[in-house]
Amino acid sequence: MSNNPNAPWKEVEAFPEKPAAQDFGYILRGKPVGCSREELIRRCGSQDLPAIQLVWHPDAPRVVPATHVLFLLEPLRKRTKRGLQTNLWIGVFNTFRGLRALERAPVEPSEPREGAHHFAVWVGSRRILFTWILLGAILIVAVFQLISGPEHSIEAAGLDKTAVRHGDWWRLFTAPMMHAGIWHLLFNATALAGLGRLMEMLASRYHLALIFGLSAVTGRIFSLLLLPHETSVGASGGLLGLIGFLCVKGVRRRTVLPAGLVKSIALNIAIIAAMGLIAYAMIDNACHLGGLLAGMVTGLLLINRNDQTLPLPSGAGLKLAGTLAQATMPGFAGFGCVRMLTR
Secondary structure, three states: OOOOOOOHHHOHHHOOEOOOOOOEEEEEOOEEEEEOHHHHHHHHHOOOOOOOOEEEOOOOOEOEEHHHOHHHHHHHHHHHHHHHHHOHHHOHHHHHHHHHHHHHOOOOOOHHHHHHHHHHHHHHHOOOOHHHHHHHHHHHHHHHHHHHOHHHHHHHHOEOHHHHHOOOOOHHHHHHHOOOOHHHHHHHHHHHHHHHHHHHHHOOHHHHHHHHHHHHHHHHHHHHHHOOOOOEOOOHHHHHHHHHHHHHHHHHOOOOOOOOHHHHHHHHHHHHHHHHHHOOOOOOHHHHHHHHHHHHHHHHHHOOOOOOOOOOOOOHHHHHHHHHHHHHHHHHHHHHHHHHHHO
């Protein structure tokens, strides 16, 4: 693996040096755990969570992704196969298709698949900051919603379009931090954890804060204009903005990013659009559209197609705007909590 300033996950130093105490081991929650070769094989093939992503062995100079180790490929494949067989959430068709792909897959790792997985493991091993701050703010708001009552909380700080038109403009900022129920919260929080990490790794926390905040508010403005009579809440506008920004980034950095990243993002957009059409009575499609467009337009403005550097550079203006967004969103989350308890 050679140094590549445009693709930091390909650098020799992308992963830490292995511990010297034991020949075999793995990284669990950021900490090294030494073990025997047999224990490493058993742990990588186990259904225990979390899955092992980074390991070391005598022939590797540093910690490496588990999928780069030939003697771990079979236990990893068996673990994935068992997960597909027992995972009811992905559906019968996707389960069958996934199992067939596993049966046809070669034992040796192919270069494109290895590169994509190397990128995914690298992203998952990096430290992030604002993603956790934003998730924490959303979870705190959820607790206050539970304390004050879901219906009362939405009435107090949700996007009540009539109230906005009568002067409660701040609801455009508090509504994206709120959710309509536990499943709504879990879905959006899970999506934010993944998308936020990608944004912080491929751009910066300033990009994440700015794009999420701008897209969340833009989505609520679209909702206000296109669906003027329906009260709504949720972070989906901001999430669609992140997806839109990453889509533009994937296209303009396709020469350095792993193959398939743009296709994966486009597939997510298609799935969300299909869900919106099917469940249009429950999903705020206007908010989704506004957030997606805001993220894409911002991406077109901020991402230079002629500069392939990763992560994206952050100028003084962007840092100022991002810092303001980092302070604004938790601030409005706190304001929304106060409104829930005092109204």
